[in-house]
Amino acid sequence: DTAVSQTPKYLVTQMGNDKSIKCEQNLGHDTMYWYKQDSKKFLKIMFSYNNKELIINETVPNRFSPKSPDKAHLNLHINSLELGDSAVYFCASSQDGWGSNQPQHFGDGTRLSIL
Amino acid sequence: AQSVAQPEDQVNVAEGNPLTVKCTYSVSGNPYLFWYVQYPNRGLQFLLKYITGDNLVKGSYGFEAEFNKSQTSFHLKKPSALVSDSALYFCAVRVPRPGAGNNRKLIWGLGTSLAVNP
Numbered sequence: 001d002t003a004v005s006q007t008p009k010y011l012v013t014q015m016g017n018d019k020s021i022k023c024e025q026n027l028g029h030d031t032m033y034w035y036k037q038d039s040k041k042f043l044k045i046m047f048s049y050n051n052k053e054l055i056i057n058e059t060v061p062n063r064f065s066p067k068s069p070d071k072a073h074l075n076l077h078i079n080s081l082e083l084g085d086s087a088v089y090f091c092a093s094s095q096d097g098w099g100s101n102q103p104q105h106f107g108d109g110t111r112l113s114i115l
Numbered sequence: 116a117q118s119v120a121q122p123e124d125q126v127n128v129a130e131g132n133p134l135t136v137k138c139t140y141s142v143s144g145n146p147y148l149f150w151y152v153q154y155p156n157r158g159l160q161f162l163l164k165y166i167t168g169d170n171l172v173k174g175s176y177g178f179e180a181e182f183n184k185s186q187t188s189f190h191l192k193k194p195s196a197l198v199s200d201s202a203l204y205f206c207a208v209r210v211p212r213p214g215a216g217n218n219r220k221l222i223w224g225l226g227t228s229l230a231v232n233p
Binding site for chain 1: 226
């Protein structure tokens with residue numbers, strides 16, 4: 001039983017294309033996140049949704065648009081992909097949002113490579 | 116500015132020896148402290164946390180960490196390292212957001228790569 005699952009695991013595409021990454025969690029959590037991990041392994045929060053409401057939107061280009069159709073899903077759509085978007089994108093979830101002392105549960109990442 | 120530091124990019128230790136991965140923080144308010152581990156090609160996995168109470172917390176895979184308020188540190192330790200402990204370790208601190216009620220900001224360290232040699 002995969003708790004946080006992301007698809008696809010690998011994504012190789014051309015510069016300028018539009019792509020989406022899907023994330024689903026079956027933990028019953030109310031908060032979901034998108035992170036970007038660059039080639040130096042630095043982890044940066046991009047977005048967070050609590051009960052389908054956007055609560056964190058860090059300094060991310062507006063080419064990136066998250067969508068949460070329900071509490072269990074948080075998808076990431078990226079328009080006009082650029083070389084600098086190459087990274088590993090992680091989805092995560094937790095219970096009780098940003099005031100919580102609960103840990104986050106991570107998916108295994110989507111490795112995005114821009115040619 | 117509030118920050119979390121993992122002063123060592125890499126830690127090398129021989130199998131069977133004790134290991135320590137360091138984390139220090141500079142934050143206001145009472146922090147919640149977390150350690151996560153990332154194995155190659157995997158997502159981060161929660162190891163342990165300190166919220167309140169006993170300064171020594173025990174977590175998964177035999178790891179423990181000690182909260183030291185005076186030194187603002189939360190070092191990760193294990194008495195006897197295994198080759199399978201080789202991974203990337205992240206410290207994270209959740210701190211109150213000013214004027215945001217119960218909402219807390221999560222600050223991540225930059226990670227420490229642990230290599231355990233046979």
